Amino acid sequence: MSEKPQKVAIIGTGMAGLITSYILRTDPRFDVEVFEKQAQLSLDSASLTVSSGPDNDQKQHRIDLPMRVFADGFYANLKRMYDFFGVQYASPRFIYTMSRISDPGSTEIHPHFIHSSNNHQLPPLRPKGCSWIEWLMRVVYLAVCYYYFVACCFFVAPRTTSDTGLSESFRDYAKRIHIPGHYIKNYFLPLMSCVTTCSHNQLLDFPAIDVIGYQTKTFRKPHYTVLGGVNKVQAKLSKGQKVRYSAAVTAVENVGSKVKVTWKDGSREEVKSLFFDHVVLAVTPDVLRAIFPPLRKILAAVPTTPVHSIVHRDFARLPACSQVISARLHADNDRSSTHPIHIISNASTTESTHQHPSSVLISTSPIVPIDSEKVISSTTFTRVLRTPTSRQVTLDIFESKPTGPDGDSKQWQNGDGNVWLVGGWCWDGMVMLEGCIASAIRVAEKLNIEVPWAS
Numbered sequence: 001m002s003e004k005p006q007k008v009a010i011i012g013t014g015m016a017g018l019i020t021s022y023i024l025r026t027d028p029r030f031d032v033e034v035f036e037k038q039a040q041l042s043l044d045s046a047s048l049t050v051s052s053g054p055d056n057d058q059k060q061h062r063i064d065l066p067m068r069v070f071a072d073g074f075y076a077n078l079k080r081m082y083d084f085f086g087v088q089y090a091s092p093r094f095i096y097t098m099s100r101i102s103d104p105g106s107t108e109i110h111p112h113f114i115h116s117s118n119n120h121q122l123p124p125l126r127p128k129g130c131s132w133i134e135w136l137m138r139v140v141y142l143a144v145c146y147y148y149f150v151a152c153c154f155f156v157a158p159r160t161t162s163d164t165g166l167s168e169s170f171r172d173y174a175k176r177i178h179i180p181g182h183y184i185k186n187y188f189l190p191l192m193s194c195v196t197t198c199s200h201n202q203l204l205d206f207p208a209i210d211v212i213g214y215q216t217k218t219f220r221k222p223h224y225t226v227l228g229g230v231n232k233v234q235a236k237l238s239k240g241q242k243v244r245y246s247a248a249v250t251a252v253e254n255v256g257s258k259v260k261v262t263w264k265d266g267s268r269e270e271v272k273s274l275f276f277d278h279v280v281l282a283v284t285p286d287v288l289r290a291i292f293p294p295l296r297k298i299l300a301a302v303p304t305t306p307v308h309s310i311v312h313r314d315f316a317r318l319p320a321c322s323q324v325i326s327a328r329l330h331a332d333n334d335r336s337s338t339h340p341i342h343i344i345s346n347a348s349t350t351e352s353t354h355q356h357p358s359s360v361l362i363s364t365s366p367i368v369p370i371d372s373e374k375v376i377s378s379t380t381f382t383r384v385l386r387t388p389t390s391r392q393v394t395l396d397i398f399e400s401k402p403t404g405p406d407g408d409s410k411q412w413q414n415g416d417g418n419v420w421l422v423g424g425w426c427w428d429g430m431v432m433l434e435g436c437i438a439s440a441i442r443v444a445e446k447l448n449i450e451v452p453w454a455s
């Protein structure tokens with residue numbers, strides 16, 4: 001007689017929750033139910049479709065929010081999964097204009113450098129108002145700094161701080177390798193904070209090993225975006241999945257050999273509970289602290305920050321940035337393969353504005369005011385940050401490391417009481433989509449489930 005399937009609840013329908021539910025559903029030993037506090041699946045919930053505009057051909061464009069870029073080298077598992085599903089992706093040519101503003105509220109933005117992804121545009125474009133001599137000196141200075149920095153990433157390993165046992169921060173690593181502060185402040189931090197979507201100080205506090213890992217793995221590797229949008233991935237992962245929408249989980253507790261999930265049903269304003277054999281929490285650490293008591297204290301050391309993304313048509317704020325690359329855009333026969341990204345920094349933070357081929361702008365962490373009448377949508381995401389301390393907390397949760405005097409770990413670890421954690425932050429690296437899939441695969445391995453795209 002076949003055994004009754006084990007009941008599994010997955011909380012959250014971001015990339016991590018959906019991948020875990022997909023893998024578990026391939027095994028008849030598990031009966032999976034998914035809880036999502038929103039009224040729709042969340043992976044693609046902020047994305048939108050826009051038309052090119054009245055003067056154009058009214059072509060429909062899907063805009064992924066966030067952009068969900070991935071690259072060779074760093075995203076081995078994600079790429080394998082996309083290939084398994086036949087999801088198509090392409091490598092856009094990104095052109096980054098870099099500008100600085102000194103006064104808050106300033107609208108005068110003039111690029112001081114233009115950089116292209118993987119240096120596909122050589123020599124780099126010369127910004128308007130920059131003399132040939134000045135431009136040449138800047139290019140040479142940046143090339144020397146960049147290749148010195150890359151060499152350090154490959155050959156100078158980050159240290160462990162002897163008194164704390166924690167890994168070195170990127171701030172300390174940059175000082176130790178004597179990379180010029182001017183380069184770090186005006187070029188490296190603005191570019192890198194577009195990837196990490198956080199302030200310069202938060203990025204300096206990252207473990208050096210994260211920044212170095214990302215830099216070395218993606219060095220000279222193409223970056224990709226999904227053609228037609230991440231909704232294609234969401235559709236593949238969620239096909240046939242039972243989902244309880246508008247179900248905000250308020251507590252997850254071990255009761256005997258079961259795990260009790262309590263949630264507020266938003267559609268009926270009712271509080272409900274059910275018992276499961278396993279629960280997979282695919283939520284950010286701030287949510288985990290609120291709903292899962294064993295991690296309430298320890299996850300206080302894992303910082304999160306809100307990130308605002310605004311889709312709009314306020315081109316008036318970027319005249320100089322758009323002008324400088326307009327010739328390059330006109331030269332592009334297929335107007336959709338060149339993607340300008342305008343990087344605008346002040347002393348502490350960076351805005352990135354993606355000039356989408358559909359003639360909309362997507363501003364992440366805007367620092368220059370946007371005309372509210374030109375706003376199409378506005379979304380706030382939660383970004384999980386990394387510090388040497390949060391890295392240690394994550395390692396302690398996910399790596400089996402007995403710490404008590406009798407050899408037993410005193411701290412809650414992944415899988416204790418049949419409760420599992422997955423998410424972009426649930427691995428030892430930069431908090432990205434690859435962390436979602438790596439952590440989902442870890443759960444699959446612990447439950448002896450074969451990952452469909454592994455073979």
Ligand SMILES: Cc1cc2nc3c(=O)[nH]c(=O)nc-3n(C[C@H](O)[C@H](O)[C@H](O)COP(=O)(O)OP(=O)(O)OC[C@H]3O[C@@H](n4cnc5c(N)ncnc54)[C@H](O)[C@@H]3O)c2cc1C
Nearest residue numbers: 012013014015016037042066068069249381423424432433
């Ligand atoms: C602005 C921005 C840009 C980014 N760009 C990239 C990029 O280009 N490439 C890349 O690789 N990574 C990028 N990232 C990182 C990447 O998007 C995240 O690491 C990844 O989306 C995290 O997915 P997740 O499934 O772990 O969590 P989330 O996507 O945060 O999903 C958590 C889910 O839990 C649900 N939830 C929360 N509370 C409850 C509750 N109480 N009950 C039920 N459900 C609940 C939420 O609604 C959501 O569905 C970016 C992140 C941000 C913020």
